[in-house]
Amino acid sequence: MEKNCIYLDNNATTKVDPQVVEAMLPYLTDFYGNPSSMHTFGGQLAKGVKTAREQLAALLGADESEIVYTSCGTEGDNAAIRAALLAQPEKRHIITTQVEHPAVLNVCKQLETQGYNVTYLSVNNQGQLDLNELEASLTGNTALVTIMYANNETGTVFPIEQIGLRVKEHGALFHVDAVQAVGKIPMNMKNSTVDMLTLSGHKLHAPKGIGALYVRRGVRFRPLLLGGHQERGRRAGTENVPGIIGLGKAAELELLHLEEATKRERRLRDRLEQTLLATIPDCVVNGDPTQRLPNTTNIGFKYIEGEAILLLLNKFGICASSGSACTSGSLEPSHVLRAMGLPYTTLHGSIRFSLSRYTTEAEIDKVIEVMPGIVERLRALSPFKNDDAGWLQGQEQALAHR
Ligand SMILES: *Cc1c(COP(=O)(O)O)cnc(C)c1O
16 A cells, blocks of 8 residues: 555554554564463463453443454454344344445345344435334344444444334344444443444554454353353454454553544544535535534535546545445445435445544645546546436436346
8 A cells, every 4th residue: 555645444444553553562472372371471461461351341331351352343243143143042033224234234134044034224315214113123023133333334323322222122132333433432331222242453443353242241142153262252262362452452542532533533524524515516425414423424426436536536645435345346336325215326426535533634635625626527527417317217227126
Protein backbone atom coordinates (compact mmCIF):
# COMPACT_ATOMS: atom_id res chain seq x y z
CA MET A 1 0.00 0.00 0.00
CA GLU A 2 1.09 3.55 -0.62
CA LYS A 3 2.50 5.02 2.51
CA ASN A 4 1.01 8.47 2.13
CA CYS A 5 -2.48 7.41 1.17
CA ILE A 6 -5.50 9.19 2.57
CA TYR A 7 -7.10 6.27 4.34
CA LEU A 8 -10.87 6.65 4.62
CA ASP A 9 -11.71 2.95 4.69
CA ASN A 10 -11.58 2.35 8.43
CA ASN A 11 -14.74 0.22 8.49
CA ALA A 12 -12.81 -2.33 6.39
CA THR A 13 -9.78 -2.33 8.65
CA THR A 14 -7.70 0.09 10.70
CA LYS A 15 -4.09 1.05 11.21
CA VAL A 16 -2.46 -0.75 14.13
CA ASP A 17 -1.68 1.85 16.79
CA PRO A 18 2.11 2.13 17.30
CA GLN A 19 1.58 1.71 21.07
CA VAL A 20 -0.19 -1.57 20.32
CA VAL A 21 2.79 -2.76 18.26
CA GLU A 22 5.11 -1.78 21.09
CA ALA A 23 3.05 -3.70 23.66
CA MET A 24 3.01 -6.79 21.45
CA LEU A 25 6.70 -6.91 20.52
CA PRO A 26 8.03 -8.65 23.65
CA TYR A 27 5.44 -11.39 23.09
CA LEU A 28 6.72 -11.98 19.56
CA THR A 29 10.34 -12.20 20.76
CA ASP A 30 11.30 -13.04 24.36
CA PHE A 31 7.99 -14.23 25.81
CA TYR A 32 7.17 -17.00 23.38
CA GLY A 33 6.03 -19.57 25.95
CA ASN A 34 2.68 -21.30 26.12
CA PRO A 35 0.44 -19.70 28.77
CA SER A 36 -0.95 -23.12 29.69
CA SER A 37 2.49 -24.55 30.60
CA MET A 38 3.32 -25.38 34.23
CA HIS A 39 6.72 -23.67 34.25
CA THR A 40 7.31 -20.05 35.23
CA PHE A 41 8.29 -19.11 31.67
CA GLY A 42 4.76 -19.92 30.53
CA GLY A 43 3.35 -18.36 33.69
CA GLN A 44 4.84 -14.99 32.82
CA LEU A 45 2.61 -14.93 29.77
CA ALA A 46 -0.50 -15.80 31.73
CA LYS A 47 -0.01 -12.56 33.67
CA GLY A 48 0.15 -10.46 30.49
CA VAL A 49 -2.92 -12.22 29.14
CA LYS A 50 -4.80 -11.51 32.38
CA THR A 51 -4.00 -7.78 32.19
CA ALA A 52 -5.10 -7.68 28.54
CA ARG A 53 -8.36 -9.42 29.44
CA GLU A 54 -9.01 -6.83 32.14
CA GLN A 55 -8.34 -4.02 29.65
CA LEU A 56 -10.82 -5.44 27.15
CA ALA A 57 -13.42 -6.15 29.86
CA ALA A 58 -13.11 -2.51 30.98
CA LEU A 59 -13.92 -1.24 27.47
CA LEU A 60 -17.07 -3.38 27.45
CA GLY A 61 -18.10 -2.79 31.05
CA ALA A 62 -17.94 -6.57 31.46
CA ASP A 63 -16.29 -9.05 33.81
CA GLU A 64 -13.03 -10.54 32.58
CA SER A 65 -14.51 -14.04 32.96
CA GLU A 66 -17.06 -13.09 30.29
CA ILE A 67 -14.41 -12.60 27.55
CA VAL A 68 -13.65 -15.45 25.12
CA TYR A 69 -10.86 -14.73 22.64
CA THR A 70 -11.43 -15.67 19.00
CA SER A 71 -9.44 -15.30 15.79
CA CYS A 72 -11.72 -12.66 14.24
CA GLY A 73 -15.19 -11.17 14.10
CA THR A 74 -16.33 -13.88 11.72
CA GLU A 75 -15.41 -16.58 14.23
CA GLY A 76 -17.20 -14.71 17.01
CA ASP A 77 -20.40 -14.50 14.96
CA ASN A 78 -20.20 -18.18 13.98
CA ALA A 79 -19.44 -19.31 17.54
CA ALA A 80 -22.25 -17.27 19.10
CA ILE A 81 -24.88 -18.52 16.66
CA ARG A 82 -23.82 -22.16 17.03
CA ALA A 83 -23.62 -21.87 20.81
CA ALA A 84 -27.12 -20.45 21.07
CA LEU A 85 -28.60 -23.24 18.96
CA LEU A 86 -26.69 -26.07 20.65
CA ALA A 87 -27.79 -24.80 24.07
CA GLN A 88 -31.48 -24.93 23.07
CA PRO A 89 -31.81 -27.91 20.70
CA GLU A 90 -35.61 -27.92 20.92
CA LYS A 91 -35.96 -24.44 19.39
CA ARG A 92 -35.66 -24.12 15.61
CA HIS A 93 -36.26 -20.44 14.84
CA ILE A 94 -33.73 -17.62 14.37
CA ILE A 95 -34.35 -13.92 13.82
CA THR A 96 -31.79 -11.71 12.09
CA THR A 97 -31.90 -8.80 9.63
CA GLN A 98 -31.44 -8.43 5.88
CA VAL A 99 -28.50 -6.09 6.40
CA GLU A 100 -26.15 -8.21 8.53
CA HIS A 101 -22.53 -8.87 7.64
CA PRO A 102 -21.97 -12.06 5.59
CA ALA A 103 -20.44 -13.63 8.74
CA VAL A 104 -24.00 -13.80 10.11
CA LEU A 105 -26.06 -13.98 6.91
CA ASN A 106 -24.20 -16.92 5.40
CA VAL A 107 -24.39 -18.92 8.64
CA CYS A 108 -28.14 -18.31 8.74
CA LYS A 109 -28.50 -19.33 5.10
CA GLN A 110 -26.73 -22.61 5.80
CA LEU A 111 -28.85 -23.23 8.89
CA GLU A 112 -31.96 -22.92 6.71
CA THR A 113 -30.75 -25.99 4.81
CA GLN A 114 -30.41 -27.81 8.15
CA GLY A 115 -34.00 -27.47 9.25
CA TYR A 116 -33.91 -24.05 10.89
CA ASN A 117 -36.44 -21.38 10.13
CA VAL A 118 -34.88 -17.93 9.72
CA THR A 119 -36.68 -14.57 9.73
CA TYR A 120 -34.74 -11.80 7.98
CA LEU A 121 -36.15 -8.51 9.30
CA SER A 122 -36.55 -5.76 6.71
CA VAL A 123 -35.28 -2.19 6.99
CA ASN A 124 -36.78 1.08 5.77
CA ASN A 125 -35.12 3.43 3.27
CA GLN A 126 -32.94 4.85 6.05
CA GLY A 127 -31.75 1.35 6.94
CA GLN A 128 -33.70 1.32 10.20
CA LEU A 129 -35.64 -1.65 11.66
CA ASP A 130 -39.34 -1.78 12.51
CA LEU A 131 -39.63 -3.03 16.10
CA ASN A 132 -43.23 -4.10 15.45
CA GLU A 133 -41.98 -6.52 12.82
CA LEU A 134 -39.49 -7.90 15.35
CA GLU A 135 -42.22 -8.26 17.96
CA ALA A 136 -44.51 -10.05 15.50
CA SER A 137 -41.73 -12.47 14.55
CA LEU A 138 -40.77 -13.55 18.09
CA THR A 139 -42.29 -16.84 19.27
CA GLY A 140 -41.59 -19.42 21.96
CA ASN A 141 -39.73 -21.38 19.29
CA THR A 142 -37.22 -18.55 18.72
CA ALA A 143 -33.81 -19.72 19.92
CA LEU A 144 -31.78 -16.70 18.92
CA VAL A 145 -32.03 -13.13 17.79
CA THR A 146 -28.79 -12.01 16.12
CA ILE A 147 -28.69 -8.34 15.12
CA MET A 148 -25.77 -6.03 14.43
CA TYR A 149 -25.12 -2.99 16.63
CA ALA A 150 -24.07 -0.75 13.75
CA ASN A 151 -24.04 -1.35 10.03
CA ASN A 152 -20.60 -1.51 8.43
CA GLU A 153 -21.79 0.02 5.14
CA THR A 154 -24.05 2.89 6.22
CA GLY A 155 -23.14 3.28 9.90
CA THR A 156 -26.81 3.00 10.87
CA VAL A 157 -27.07 2.15 14.58
CA PHE A 158 -29.87 -0.15 15.77
CA PRO A 159 -31.67 0.42 19.12
CA ILE A 160 -30.00 -2.60 20.72
CA GLU A 161 -31.43 -2.30 24.23
CA GLN A 162 -34.98 -1.72 22.97
CA ILE A 163 -34.59 -4.81 20.81
CA GLY A 164 -33.12 -6.77 23.74
CA LEU A 165 -36.07 -6.00 26.02
CA ARG A 166 -38.44 -7.55 23.49
CA VAL A 167 -36.16 -10.54 22.93
CA LYS A 168 -35.99 -11.22 26.67
CA GLU A 169 -39.80 -11.21 26.98
CA HIS A 170 -39.83 -14.23 24.69
CA GLY A 171 -36.99 -16.12 26.34
CA ALA A 172 -34.68 -16.13 23.33
CA LEU A 173 -30.93 -15.54 23.43
CA PHE A 174 -29.67 -12.22 22.06
CA HIS A 175 -26.41 -11.99 20.10
CA VAL A 176 -25.08 -8.68 18.81
CA ASP A 177 -22.42 -8.27 16.12
CA ALA A 178 -20.78 -5.15 17.54
CA VAL A 179 -17.68 -5.28 15.34
CA GLN A 180 -18.36 -1.74 14.06
CA ALA A 181 -19.64 -0.35 17.35
CA VAL A 182 -16.97 -1.24 19.91
CA GLY A 183 -14.65 1.73 20.31
CA LYS A 184 -17.16 4.08 18.62
CA ILE A 185 -20.10 3.77 21.02
CA PRO A 186 -19.69 3.44 24.81
CA MET A 187 -20.54 -0.08 26.02
CA ASN A 188 -21.74 -1.22 29.41
CA MET A 189 -22.59 -4.88 29.38
CA LYS A 190 -23.49 -4.87 33.08
CA ASN A 191 -26.72 -2.99 32.38
CA SER A 192 -27.45 -4.65 29.07
CA THR A 193 -29.93 -7.13 27.64
CA VAL A 194 -27.26 -8.58 25.34
CA ASP A 195 -26.23 -12.21 26.01
CA MET A 196 -23.35 -12.44 23.55
CA LEU A 197 -21.44 -9.73 21.68
CA THR A 198 -18.84 -10.04 18.93
CA LEU A 199 -15.90 -7.70 18.36
CA SER A 200 -12.81 -7.78 16.16
CA GLY A 201 -9.33 -6.38 16.85
CA HIS A 202 -8.50 -5.08 13.39
CA LYS A 203 -11.51 -2.75 13.38
CA LEU A 204 -10.18 -0.93 16.45
CA HIS A 205 -6.46 -0.41 15.83
CA ALA A 206 -5.32 -3.88 16.95
CA PRO A 207 -3.95 -6.38 14.42
CA LYS A 208 -5.83 -8.85 12.26
CA GLY A 209 -6.23 -12.39 13.60
CA ILE A 210 -7.61 -11.53 17.04
CA GLY A 211 -11.15 -10.91 18.19
CA ALA A 212 -13.36 -11.65 21.15
CA LEU A 213 -16.80 -12.83 22.06
CA TYR A 214 -18.44 -11.48 25.20
CA VAL A 215 -20.56 -14.21 26.81
CA ARG A 216 -22.75 -13.09 29.70
CA ARG A 217 -22.15 -15.06 32.89
CA GLY A 218 -24.84 -17.70 33.24
CA VAL A 219 -25.50 -18.06 29.51
CA ARG A 220 -25.19 -21.73 28.54
CA PHE A 221 -22.33 -21.82 26.05
CA ARG A 222 -21.16 -24.59 23.73
CA PRO A 223 -17.81 -24.12 21.97
CA LEU A 224 -17.41 -24.05 18.21
CA LEU A 225 -13.84 -25.38 18.41
CA LEU A 226 -13.25 -28.50 20.52
CA GLY A 227 -9.85 -29.48 21.91
CA GLY A 228 -7.87 -28.18 24.88
CA HIS A 229 -9.35 -26.42 27.89
CA GLN A 230 -8.27 -22.88 26.91
CA GLU A 231 -10.65 -19.97 27.53
CA ARG A 232 -12.39 -21.98 30.31
CA GLY A 233 -13.32 -24.64 27.79
CA ARG A 234 -15.11 -22.13 25.57
CA ARG A 235 -12.55 -21.91 22.75
CA ALA A 236 -9.87 -24.56 22.28
CA GLY A 237 -6.50 -23.79 20.71
CA THR A 238 -3.30 -22.25 22.05
CA GLU A 239 -3.95 -18.58 22.68
CA ASN A 240 -2.78 -15.93 20.19
CA VAL A 241 -0.81 -14.26 22.96
CA PRO A 242 0.65 -11.33 20.97
CA GLY A 243 -2.80 -10.67 19.50
CA ILE A 244 -4.46 -10.79 22.92
CA ILE A 245 -1.88 -8.36 24.34
CA GLY A 246 -2.40 -6.07 21.34
CA LEU A 247 -6.18 -6.16 21.67
CA GLY A 248 -5.85 -5.32 25.38
CA LYS A 249 -3.69 -2.30 24.64
CA ALA A 250 -6.00 -1.23 21.80
CA ALA A 251 -8.99 -1.50 24.15
CA GLU A 252 -7.22 0.63 26.74
CA LEU A 253 -6.51 3.28 24.09
CA GLU A 254 -10.08 3.16 22.74
CA LEU A 255 -11.46 3.79 26.22
CA LEU A 256 -9.02 6.64 26.70
CA HIS A 257 -9.80 8.29 23.34
CA LEU A 258 -13.45 7.34 22.78
CA GLU A 259 -15.17 10.55 23.81
CA GLU A 260 -12.80 13.06 22.26
CA ALA A 261 -12.03 10.98 19.13
CA THR A 262 -15.64 10.33 18.24
CA LYS A 263 -16.47 14.02 18.71
CA ARG A 264 -13.67 14.96 16.35
CA GLU A 265 -14.52 12.26 13.79
CA ARG A 266 -18.18 13.32 13.79
CA ARG A 267 -17.20 16.93 13.12
CA LEU A 268 -14.86 15.94 10.25
CA ARG A 269 -17.42 13.51 8.83
CA ASP A 270 -20.18 16.12 8.94
CA ARG A 271 -17.99 18.68 7.24
CA LEU A 272 -17.10 16.22 4.48
CA GLU A 273 -20.71 15.16 4.01
CA GLN A 274 -22.24 18.64 4.09
CA THR A 275 -19.67 20.10 1.72
CA LEU A 276 -20.03 17.27 -0.81
CA LEU A 277 -23.83 17.56 -0.70
CA ALA A 278 -23.60 21.31 -1.22
CA THR A 279 -21.08 21.21 -4.07
CA ILE A 280 -22.22 18.15 -6.04
CA PRO A 281 -25.70 17.93 -7.58
CA ASP A 282 -27.78 14.73 -7.37
CA CYS A 283 -26.25 13.05 -4.38
CA VAL A 284 -27.84 11.69 -1.22
CA VAL A 285 -26.71 10.31 2.13
CA ASN A 286 -27.63 6.65 2.62
CA GLY A 287 -28.54 5.54 6.13
CA ASP A 288 -30.12 6.94 9.26
CA PRO A 289 -29.15 10.62 9.51
CA THR A 290 -29.22 10.69 13.32
CA GLN A 291 -28.79 7.11 14.60
CA ARG A 292 -25.43 6.68 12.94
CA LEU A 293 -21.80 5.90 13.74
CA PRO A 294 -19.77 9.10 14.11
CA ASN A 295 -17.10 8.01 11.64
CA THR A 296 -19.17 6.82 8.66
CA THR A 297 -20.84 8.47 5.71
CA ASN A 298 -22.26 6.58 2.74
CA ILE A 299 -23.14 8.85 -0.17
CA GLY A 300 -24.96 7.91 -3.34
CA PHE A 301 -23.79 9.81 -6.42
CA LYS A 302 -26.57 9.25 -8.93
CA TYR A 303 -26.04 8.04 -12.52
CA ILE A 304 -22.44 6.81 -12.09
CA GLU A 305 -20.65 3.66 -10.94
CA GLY A 306 -19.10 3.47 -7.48
CA GLU A 307 -16.18 1.42 -8.79
CA ALA A 308 -15.31 4.14 -11.29
CA ILE A 309 -15.34 6.74 -8.52
CA LEU A 310 -13.04 4.56 -6.42
CA LEU A 311 -10.54 4.18 -9.27
CA LEU A 312 -10.32 7.93 -9.74
CA LEU A 313 -10.12 8.56 -5.98
CA ASN A 314 -7.32 6.02 -5.91
CA LYS A 315 -5.39 8.13 -8.44
CA PHE A 316 -5.37 10.89 -5.82
CA GLY A 317 -4.21 8.41 -3.18
CA ILE A 318 -7.63 8.35 -1.50
CA CYS A 319 -8.89 5.00 -0.19
CA ALA A 320 -12.65 4.61 0.21
CA SER A 321 -15.08 1.79 -0.47
CA SER A 322 -18.24 0.90 -2.32
CA GLY A 323 -20.28 -1.56 -0.30
CA SER A 324 -18.40 -3.91 1.98
CA ALA A 325 -14.96 -5.32 1.32
CA CYS A 326 -16.53 -8.76 1.22
CA THR A 327 -18.93 -8.00 -1.62
CA SER A 328 -16.89 -5.52 -3.64
CA GLY A 329 -15.19 -6.98 -6.66
CA SER A 330 -18.37 -8.86 -7.49
CA LEU A 331 -20.10 -5.82 -9.09
CA GLU A 332 -23.29 -6.99 -7.38
CA PRO A 333 -24.92 -4.02 -5.72
CA SER A 334 -24.65 -4.03 -1.93
CA HIS A 335 -27.25 -6.22 -0.19
CA VAL A 336 -27.55 -3.50 2.47
CA LEU A 337 -28.46 -0.71 0.04
CA ARG A 338 -30.76 -3.09 -1.85
CA ALA A 339 -32.58 -3.99 1.37
CA MET A 340 -33.11 -0.24 1.90
CA GLY A 341 -34.92 -0.16 -1.44
CA LEU A 342 -32.69 2.50 -2.97
CA PRO A 343 -33.31 3.27 -6.63
CA TYR A 344 -31.03 1.68 -9.21
CA THR A 345 -29.36 5.02 -10.00
CA THR A 346 -28.16 5.44 -6.40
CA LEU A 347 -27.44 1.77 -5.71
CA HIS A 348 -24.53 1.63 -8.12
CA GLY A 349 -22.94 4.96 -7.32
CA SER A 350 -22.62 4.74 -3.56
CA ILE A 351 -19.35 5.37 -1.77
CA ARG A 352 -18.51 4.86 1.88
CA PHE A 353 -16.01 7.12 3.61
CA SER A 354 -15.06 5.84 7.07
CA LEU A 355 -12.80 7.90 9.32
CA SER A 356 -10.60 7.09 12.30
CA ARG A 357 -8.80 9.04 15.00
CA TYR A 358 -5.88 9.33 12.55
CA THR A 359 -7.93 11.22 9.95
CA THR A 360 -6.80 14.84 9.56
CA GLU A 361 -8.47 18.08 8.47
CA ALA A 362 -6.11 18.27 5.48
CA GLU A 363 -7.17 14.81 4.31
CA ILE A 364 -10.84 15.79 4.42
CA ASP A 365 -9.98 19.02 2.54
CA LYS A 366 -8.36 16.95 -0.21
CA VAL A 367 -11.45 14.78 -0.69
CA ILE A 368 -13.67 17.86 -0.73
CA GLU A 369 -11.38 19.35 -3.37
CA VAL A 370 -11.25 16.41 -5.79
CA MET A 371 -14.70 14.82 -5.53
CA PRO A 372 -16.74 17.36 -7.56
CA GLY A 373 -14.37 17.00 -10.54
CA ILE A 374 -14.43 13.21 -10.38
CA VAL A 375 -18.22 13.08 -10.33
CA GLU A 376 -18.52 15.64 -13.13
CA ARG A 377 -16.09 13.73 -15.32
CA LEU A 378 -17.84 10.40 -14.84
CA ARG A 379 -21.28 11.87 -15.37
CA ALA A 380 -20.14 13.32 -18.69
CA LEU A 381 -19.44 9.73 -19.79
CA SER A 382 -22.50 8.18 -18.16
CA PRO A 383 -24.96 6.39 -20.46
CA PHE A 384 -27.84 7.15 -18.12
CA LYS A 385 -27.10 10.72 -17.21
CA ASN A 386 -30.30 11.84 -18.94
CA ASP A 387 -32.31 9.53 -16.70
CA ASP A 388 -34.08 7.62 -19.45
CA ALA A 389 -37.11 6.60 -17.40
CA GLY A 390 -37.99 3.50 -19.41
CA TRP A 391 -34.49 2.10 -19.40
CA LEU A 392 -34.08 2.66 -15.68
CA GLN A 393 -37.37 1.02 -14.90
CA GLY A 394 -36.26 -2.05 -16.85
CA GLN A 395 -33.08 -2.22 -14.81
CA GLU A 396 -34.99 -1.92 -11.54
CA GLN A 397 -37.34 -4.70 -12.54
CA ALA A 398 -34.47 -6.95 -13.57
CA LEU A 399 -32.88 -6.33 -10.20
CA ALA A 400 -36.09 -7.02 -8.31
CA HIS A 401 -36.40 -10.41 -10.01
CA ARG A 402 -32.93 -11.63 -9.10
C1 LIG B 1 -15.55 -6.65 9.68
C2 LIG B 1 -16.83 -7.13 10.19
C3 LIG B 1 -17.01 -8.48 10.55
C4 LIG B 1 -15.95 -9.52 10.34
O1 LIG B 1 -14.84 -9.34 11.17
P1 LIG B 1 -13.46 -10.06 10.76
O2 LIG B 1 -12.59 -9.83 11.95
O3 LIG B 1 -12.96 -9.37 9.54
O4 LIG B 1 -13.75 -11.49 10.54
C5 LIG B 1 -18.24 -8.86 11.06
N1 LIG B 1 -19.22 -7.97 11.24
C6 LIG B 1 -19.10 -6.67 10.90
C7 LIG B 1 -20.24 -5.74 11.14
C8 LIG B 1 -17.90 -6.21 10.37
O5 LIG B 1 -17.79 -4.94 10.03
